[in-house]
Amino acid sequence: MNWLDTILQGVLLGGLYALFAAGLSLVFGIMRLVNLAHGDLIVLAAFLILVLVTALGLNPFVAAVIAAPLMFAIGWALQYLLLNRTLGKDILPPLLVTFGLSIVIQNGLLESFSADSRRVFAGSLESASINLGPVNAGIMPLMTFFLAIAVIVCLNQLIYRTSVGRAFRATSDDPVTAGLMGIRPQRIFALATGLAMVVVTIAALYLGTRANFDPTSGPSRLIYAFEAVIIGGLGSLWGTLAGGIILGVAQTIGAAINPEWQILAGHLAFLGVLLFKPRGLFPRAVD
Amino acid sequence: MTLLETKGLTASYGDFQALFGVDITVGAGETIAIIGANGAGKTTLMRSISGVLANSAASILYRNEPIGALPAPDILARGIAMVPEGRKLFPSLTVEENLLIGNYGRKVDGPWTLESIFALFPILEERRNNPATALSGGQQQMVAIGRALMSNPEVLLCDEISLGLAPVVVRGIYATFPRIRETGASIVIVEQDIAQALKVADCVYCMMEGRVTLTGRSSDLSRDDIHKAYFGTEHHELA
Numbered sequence: 001m002n003w004l005d006t007i008l009q010g011v012l013l014g015g016l017y018a019l020f021a022a023g024l025s026l027v028f029g030i031m032r033l034v035n036l037a038h039g040d041l042i043v044l045a046a047f048l049i050l051v052l053v054t055a056l057g058l059n060p061f062v063a064a065v066i067a068a069p070l071m072f073a074i075g076w077a078l079q080y081l082l083l084n085r086t087l088g089k090d091i092l093p094p095l096l097v098t099f100g101l102s103i104v105i106q107n108g109l110l111e112s113f114s115a116d117s118r119r120v121f122a123g124s125l126e127s128a129s130i131n132l133g134p135v136n137a138g139i140m141p142l143m144t145f146f147l148a149i150a151v152i153v154c155l156n157q158l159i160y161r162t163s164v165g166r167a168f169r170a171t172s173d174d175p176v177t178a179g180l181m182g183i184r185p186q187r188i189f190a191l192a193t194g195l196a197m198v199v200v201t202i203a204a205l206y207l208g209t210r211a212n213f214d215p216t217s218g219p220s221r222l223i224y225a226f227e228a229v230i231i232g233g234l235g236s237l238w239g240t241l242a243g244g245i246i247l248g249v250a251q252t253i254g255a256a257i258n259p260e261w262q263i264l265a266g267h268l269a270f271l272g273v274l275l276f277k278p279r280g281l282f283p284r285a286v287d
Numbered sequence: 288m289t290l291l292e293t294k295g296l297t298a299s300y301g302d303f304q305a306l307f308g309v310d311i312t313v314g315a316g317e318t319i320a321i322i323g324a325n326g327a328g329k330t331t332l333m334r335s336i337s338g339v340l341a342n343s344a345a346s347i348l349y350r351n352e353p354i355g356a357l358p359a360p361d362i363l364a365r366g367i368a369m370v371p372e373g374r375k376l377f378p379s380l381t382v383e384e385n386l387l388i389g390n391y392g393r394k395v396d397g398p399w400t401l402e403s404i405f406a407l408f409p410i411l412e413e414r415r416n417n418p419a420t421a422l423s424g425g426q427q428q429m430v431a432i433g434r435a436l437m438s439n440p441e442v443l444l445c446d447e448i449s450l451g452l453a454p455v456v457v458r459g460i461y462a463t464f465p466r467i468r469e470t471g472a473s474i475v476i477v478e479q480d481i482a483q484a485l486k487v488a489d490c491v492y493c494m495m496e497g498r499v500t501l502t503g504r505s506s507d508l509s510r511d512d513i514h515k516a517y518f519g520t521e522h523h524e525l526a
Contacts, residue, residue, distance in 0.1 A: 163387070163388075163391065166380060166384050166387060166388050166391070167388065167391055169377065169379045169380055169384075170377045170379075170380060170388050170391075172379065173377040173378055173379050173380070174375060174377060176339060176359075177371060177375040177377070178377075178388075179338070179339065179358065179359035179360055180337060180338075180339070180359050180363060180368070180369050180371065181363065181388050181389055181390075181391045181392060181434070181438075182359075182360045182363040182364060182390075182391045182392010182393055182438070183360065183388075183391050183392060184358075184360050
């Protein structure tokens with residue numbers, strides 16, 4: 001076993017998990033909403049990209065550029081018209097509604113696309129790799145990883161360097177007082193979910209080109225996203241990247257020892273972090 | 288000229304009625320004080336005017352426009368800003384960010400900018416990058432006032448700004464009010480510190496159990512009048 005290669009592949013896989021989780025982390029960080037349909041929304045975006053690629057013959061990356069604003073609009077409307085009504089002191093309504101939404105999306109996709117596994121083909125990029133001394137790295141995994149970093153840098157810049165980002169944080173702290181500043185929390189929440197859906201589209205592009213997916217793939221993606229968010233610390237985007245990498249490395253090391261241990265090793269790493277750092281490795285200072 | 292008025296304003300929290308037909312009038316450039324004991328309905332009145340509590344549209348008029356049913360962002364957009372009770376600073380924002388968010392919903396040219404707020408409260412410039420909630424109570428109150436001023440309001444609502452602060456700190460904060468008045472803004476102060484309120488206000492409203500029990504020019508009201516309206520009893524000097 002080449003440990004260096006194993007760890008590198010784990011880190012790169014962590015980039016994909018960070019992409020799965022970044023949208024979840026953003027939404028949770030701003031409105032404390034746990035979206036159980038997050039994985040299904042990733043799969044929905046993957047199907048949207050697939051339709052654009054197959055129906056219009058577009059390059060997957062171009063298809064993702066078209067899908068991103070559509071997913072933004074879906075996310076905005078979903079939050080503004082439905083999920084905002086569930087927010088309050090009781091955490092149960094959003095859990096129940098997003099759980100129901102997950103079932104609706106899965107069954108809608110099953111009706112529309114059947115239960116067959118699908119894949120978005122990215123041509124020669126899928127098998128392209130570069131030599132990094134003792135190890136080789138796939139171009140697509142590398143792109144996924146660096147895009148995950150770019151997404152997190154952009155989200156952090158937005159949140160900590162812009163007026164809208166201040167409004168995100170203020171609304172997260174105290175929506176009533178935010179209203180006194182002229183902020184409309186319902187719209188801020190809708191904007192946050194719209195942005196999360198853009199990140200979801202990017203995640204879907206790399207999910208679709210690196211692995212097979214079907215209408216019921218969402219919940220397993222949700223689990224990885226949750227684990228990355230919780231390992232990293234709720235609401236921390238850099239923590240989410242660290243969580244994704246820890247999960248990815250644990251899985252590849254587990255797989256290197258015994259292929260049956262891949263998923264188990266990831267879950268064990270998650271439980272280990274929960275045991276010793278229940279709030280995650282890099283929790284937000286203010287909760 | 289009357290800028291803001293409430294007409295028969297009522298407000299309730301569920302089955303509990305907190306205001307019973309409150310009438311107040313705020314003139315342009317005027318400072319009024321609303322005094323009263325705990326539970327008199329002062330904060331409910333502020334929450335109603337600022338849009339935190341919804342009311343019937345016609346119960347609050349601003350420049351003769353009914354605004355009682357508008358939400359808080361629309362109230363701010365019209366030029367009414369509030370310093371809420373307990374300051375309510377945003378803990379995840381720095382001092383500077385707390386000030387900057389004050390004009391998120393109303394960006395108009397006026398005397399109040401980040402620089403002029405720092406000139407009014409110089410200590411805030413030194414602490415501009417600190418988390419706002421790491422400041423002392425008095426400094427936090429300065430941030431809360433500065434945050435409200437950032438929208439260049441025509442009416443500034445100040446809810447219990449002396450609450451929990453040492454008298455010397457309260458005096459320091461009230462010493463900045465003449466500078467705020469110079470800009471032409473009307474100020475509505477809710478206070479339990481009667482002496483402080485009488486010093487700065489042109490007109491006083493005393494509330495008790497959700498009703499206005501006394502109204503008058505500050506200079507015209509006697510100590511006994513205020514005591515009776517405030518406590519509902521005659522004033523007796525202790526021997």
